[in-house]
Amino acid sequence: MTSPTLAVGIDLGGTQVRAALIDAQGALLARAATRTDIAGGPRAVLRQIEGLYAEVGRGVDPAALAGLGVSAPGPLDSETGVVLGIPTLPGWVDIPIVAWLHEALRVPVTLENDGVAAAIGEWHFGAGRGLSDFVYVTVSTGIGGGVIADGRVLRGRRRLAAHLGHMTTAPEGEVCLCGNRGCWEAQASGTAFGDRARRLAALAPDSALHALGAAVDAQRVIDAARGGDALAGQLVAHEAELLGIGIVSLLHLFSPQAVVIGGGVSAGFDLLHPGIQAQVQARAMPPFREVPVVAAQLGPNSGLVGAACLVLPRAT
Ligand SMILES: [Zn+2]
Structure with missing residues (x-):
């Protein structure tokens, strides 16, 4: 009997549920997505995952399929397979998603924090390939990530390690969704970046961002900075500084x-990189200053690929 060489990764997000069939080389052989049925609650989303699993696995020999890996926003307990609470999905409190999916699909199922799953994806098939020690940071609605240390995934107590976005970088800073003040996420996430840009653009009639009003977000600031807009350039420089401050702590903590x-x-990333590097040069102790800060290589698929890696028969 041949061992399975394929797995399905699921990325459960507040906007979309995405699925992909992944092979042992990390290639995406099939993919599907649907809008997350937030109103339907966990049971409805479970049915969506079952549907996506069937869709991307259509025509595949069941003996070749190792199972299903699910990447979801935390906090969650990846050991017991229970989602503890997803702020963007009402009703998702103490949901035993692994048990539910295993009962429905009768295949091995794993659950992983989306930041950690993405780190695993980049480790096996992206920018972290061949490294024994690296930190993956995702900067989008929030800030999350995962840490690979001494050639393994750093898990910590209750496997809750690497909530990088909630280290305090500004004690008097913005209030975070977690309730704390001045978390790195509250200062430097894409959401915080967009909020800051909207406030400043409203006061700057000379900026191309001004006319966009409430539509100003991180992506539009980046676009305007590429177009040479002075305010957008300053906002990007400030964002790079805030990211760099947190990254310096990650260098010191995890080497x-x-x-x-x-x-x-x-x-x-190309616009942010010089400002991030400037913080590393200014704040990191000398032995840490040569560590490269690089862009992820799997784009929006890091988490999907990483989730599938968790069930593929190779050690993580
Ligand atoms: Zn926080």
């Missing part, structure tokens, strides 16, 4: 061989 940046805001 990685690289810091890998993914998530929506990494669309502006």
Whole structure:
């Protein structure tokens, strides 16, 4: 009997549920997505996942399929397979999603925090390939990530390690969704970046962002900065500074061989990189200053690929 060489990754998000069939080389052989049925609650989303699993696995020999890996926003307990609470999905409190899916599909199922899953994806098939130590940071609606240390995934107590976005970087800063003040996420996420840009654009009639009003978001600031808009350029420089401050702490904490940046805001990585590097040079202790900060390579698929890796018969 041949061992399975394929797995399905699911990325459960507040907007979309995405699925992909992945092979042992990390290639996406089939993919499907649907809008998350938020109003329907966990049971409805479970049925959506079952449907997506069937769709991407159509025509595949069941003996070749290792199972299903689910990437979801935390906090969650990846050991017991229980979602503890997803702020963007009402009703998702203490949901035993692994048990439910296993009962429905009768295949091995794993659950992983989306930041950690994305780190695993980048580790096996992206910017972290071949490294024993790196930190993956996703900067989008929030800030999350995962840490690979000494050649393994850093898990911590209750497997809750690497909630990177909730380290305090500004004690008097913005209030975070977690309730704390001044979390890195509250200062430097794509959401915070967009909020700051909207406030300043409203006061700057000379900026191309001014006319966009409430539509100003991180992506539009990046686009305007590329077009040479002065305010957008300043906003990008400030965002890079805020990201750099957090990254310097990650260098000191984990001594990685690289810091890998993914998530929506990494669309502006080339613009942000000089400002991030300036913070590293200014704030990191000398032995840490040579560590490269690089862009993720799998784009929006890091989490999907990483989730599938968790059930593929190779060690993570
Ligand atoms: Zn927080």
